[in-house]
Amino acid sequence: MITRDRDSGEVRVGRDGEPVVHYRLSPYDAAHLRAGIAGAARIVEAAGALRLWSGHQRGPVWERGTGSIDEFVRHVETLGTAPGQVAMAALHIMGAARMGGSAATSVARPDGATWEVPNLVLADASTFPGSLGVNPMISVEAIAYMNAQRLAAAL
Numbered sequence: 001m002i003t004r005d006r007d008s009g010e011v012r013v014g015r016d017g018e019p020v021v022h023y024r025l026s027p028y029d030a031a032h033l034r035a036g037i038a039g040a041a042r043i044v045e046a047a048g049a050l051r052l053w054s055g056h057q058r059g060p061v062w063e064r065g066t067g068s069i070d071e072f073v074r075h076v077e078t079l080g081t082a083p084g085q086v087a088m089a090a091l092h093i094m095g096a097a098r099m100g101g102s103a104a105t106s107v108a109r110p111d112g113a114t115w116e117v118p119n120l121v122l123a124d125a126s127t128f129p130g131s132l133g134v135n136p137m138i139s140v141e142a143i144a145y146m147n148a149q150r151l152a153a154a155l
Helices: 027-046 069-079 137-154
Strands: 010-013 019-022 051-053 061-063
Touching: 027 051, 027 069
Parallel strands: none
Antiparallel strands: 010 019, 051 061
């Protein structure tokens, strides 16, 4: 399941000089995650699934014939979404290094060249204005192609 987060975290520089990500689901985004889990559970149950689980560390496993899908969803909703409670992964970090027309509001120029680091050109999902809410493969390919063409023309 993919969820589109609205709210963000931040990246700070640690004592060792390395970046440290600070991110927690907001109540708004947690509600979307719960709705996604519930919707996905109902869809796969209707499609004939024999067993499913939510991804919660302490989560229940639903098996056909052992209880209703609504009971499973209610149980999952009580488990919460705090750190360490449900498995999550970020596969396409979108909007973390936005392209834009100003160094005050973006990390990179519209051609992907960063404002602060010479000769560094971005060409991935981090350049998007925010999360798309869908698989970004075609959009990433378009940004990479466009920025690579601009870079090649400048060399």
